[in-house]
Amino acid sequence: YSLAEKLPNVSPPNIIIMLMDDMGWGDLGVLGQPSKETPNLDEMAAQGMLFTNFYTANPLCSPSRAALLTGRLPVRNGFYTTNAHARNAFTPQEIVGGISKDEILLPQMLKKKGYVSKIVGKWHLGHRPQFLPLKNGFDEWFGSPNCHFGPFNSSFRPNIPVYNNSEMLGRYFEDFKINLKTGESNLTQMYLTEGLDFISRQAEAKQPFFLYWAADATHAPVYASKPFLGKSQRGRYGDAVMELDYSVGQILDKLQCLGIEENTFVFFTSDNGAALMSGPMEGGSNGPFLCGKETTFEGGMREPAIAWWPGHIKEGEVSLQPANVMDLFTTSLALAGIDPPDDRILDGLDLTPVLLNLSEKLENRPTFYYRGNELMAVRVGPYKAHYWTWSNSWEELKSGINFCPGEEVPGVTTHNQTEHTMQPLIFNLGRDPGEKYPLNVLSKEYQETLRRISPVVQEHQKTLTPGMPQLNMCDLAVMNWAPAGCEKLGKCLQPPESKPWKCSWPH
């Protein structure tokens, strides 16, 4: 399949993926946030196609981002752990691993057609030198390898570096301020400027580009710049959303101002559901969906998603097509007229038939909900079958960590890992998007659905070859003590002796 064949007069468009961090489905006005504070995103949806059944591949940052950039499930691309069953793993500073050199990332593929690629914002696919963006296909980078946690004291733990391309520019809380008390930071402004500059430069050079705009202001600790602080009805989290919404508007305006909007495909989404355990001050909304980040309920994995491409995508469309961040890999290749890699299994589909109304929707496309090494649930059509359920452990819950605050569906939001493989819990997400009413196992609907889903799961599991897990080992010696460029800045720190251990992933 080649888009060029079907649309011969379309030249490969620029591609912009705007990936939010922990923003929830319900944070957009157009998706029911009562405060309706996202006029630019709502307008983007009105001018483009809104996906209401769009998913991430994993309910937390690192594996979700690895899936987006490889088009493959984390269990294939290695962004998971086998240290314990069904555990969420990511890339904190002490992680030894990162994106495998055997994986092919989207910017690497796009080079075949001369695309220049830039990532602005959070990387999160490993922070050791070989794992960084410029070693993995990106031509430019402004941002950070890890979350903006801190401040740290520099002896037991270094502050997270901010990079410009292959060298650090400084560190969070030292050179890049985040005021934890007031919530003030100019980072979103910087990310916006970096994005706009890149777009302008590429437009001037008349060179196709891929901009991966990965701002992280809605990840706790949430932040916003002064003009936005205190502006939201929703507190500081809402301020961050408003600044991101403003930034999205600025980026779309820039494309229009440069006259390249009809040659730029833009996609907006988020890496995982809202972090309800940080709510309400620093967590967003998952609308009508159950639970949030870290879980394989809809609140953890269903994402806001808007495609925008004036002149190509019809205005004001709503698509119910089940789609996925991994589709952005495959779809981007199709748009660029590049054949996807044929030496590996891809989980992403090409969404261009849906985007361009070229054909029927891809109705039966399954959605797989993984937590670490376990397939927790599967969606086929409107039906979702849970093979395993878990919110978090009783121990964590008792310590105050709650992924489902105010919600409790008996036998569903379990605090033990609960196996249902012999008799999965099945929900009809059409009439029960909140996963509150499991189908009666004796009903005809249940039996028919199980007969429909079971072969999909069997086929998936039979053919699945898990990748080498990259998120098993931790070591204090690998932290961001002395990133490239630290010498010039006098910012190098002395790493401790290497003492690797198997990382502990509590949920």
Next chain:
Amino acid sequence: YSLAEKLPNVSPPNIIIMLMDDMGWGDLGVLGQPSKETPNLDEMAAQGMLFTNFYTANPLCSPSRAALLTGRLPVRNGFYTTNAHARNAFTPQEIVGGISKDEILLPQMLKKKGYVSKIVGKWHLGHRPQFLPLKNGFDEWFGSPNCHFGPFNSSFRPNIPVYNNSEMLGRYFEDFKINLKTGESNLTQMYLTEGLDFISRQAEAKQPFFLYWAADATHAPVYASKPFLGKSQRGRYGDAVMELDYSVGQILDKLQCLGIEENTFVFFTSDNGAALMSGPMEGGSNGPFLCGKETTFEGGMREPAIAWWPGHIKEGEVSLQPANVMDLFTTSLALAGIDPPDDRILDGLDLTPVLLNLSEKLENRPTFYYRGNELMAVRVGPYKAHYWTWSNSWEELKSGINFCPGEEVPGVTTHNQTEHTMQPLIFNLGRDPGEKYPLNVLSKEYQETLRRISPVVQEHQKTLTPGMPQLNMCDLAVMNWAPAGCEKLGKCLQPPESKPWKCSWPH
């Protein structure tokens, strides 16, 4: 205040209030229903003003409707019970009472300016002869005095009549079919036809009109006509929503086709939150809000609400103004240029300044959440204080009736009536619309909010004179045995001997 003074060139517009039955805030696409199946309502919002903080005056049918038509809280207009504390009461067939003759209803007031008024659909303010619409200001009626429950066997309980004006036309399940198995019924079609006919006749007569379009297809047992059955992603409930959405579109189209859209004020809302105890097959969605019908949590009382008046209300506006069904009474009078009654307290405000962007919003307007004779909660600004909490009793819960399925906020969704008057639970609905995170009572925010809300509550309670409760007595003899017109149809039934008792209201 007179609108005519402020807008001298506006003649009193026609008024259409479209009141849904048990439709939830989250059932509209524009308010975040993932299936996005309400294109006409979404378009109505795009052409008008969407209220995201709009409330009913009571979380169930009868008192909500009595409040809308009188502009007064049920505790004032008598639509409540004192048989037990904080109980929801309505007008089943065995109710003796109904709307008090001392109340003044909107159509009675509108007569002063020559309006002709019609109610299409469900009345629910009492079914005994003196309580019916044509005795209370309406000129025309097509519909039913009670809910479309049934079928009944005619010896212990008559089927509910359907009236045309002051005489019955037949009975549900006998002459007006509702197929409980398939969900098929043509009632919404009939209500649509009745509404359209009335509009056309009034337009032709060039006489101002008030149409109160009170379709009830989303009240269990939900129904839709054949063309809509099976069309929704959401099952039968969604089919009913789609047919109502279609009907709304037809009504707005008719106004435009007749060229009277700039002289017709249309308001769409619902009488109470979605009935979660009937979900997911026969209940809707309250979006991100807590619990549903019968409760004073946001899910029970926050309603979808759209104002539409081309040429007067700016397109695509969103108002965060806390507003209420009771405001429709006061606002309608203002639009008609009629002074409101000055011999009684009105709880409704005139929303025209908000609708027409004439002034600042009415920020500090309190919202009172009553359950029966008890003030359960108050909202002032973004803050809501609960003085009493109750979902339903343990007994009811154990019998399978659940007003908050899948939701449990400790100490909030209580199954005992729990008093918090000494230390109310306070939520910030801006950042916590789902009422999941009560403010810490030791926080400055809690203390300041309490100081702001307490005098509002004291003033309200000090000045409140409860009306005579109308919903205390029941009697099998008062049921719809022999409605006016039954003789002609051979549909009269023999009432049993009168044996009144104090109605039992379990929740």
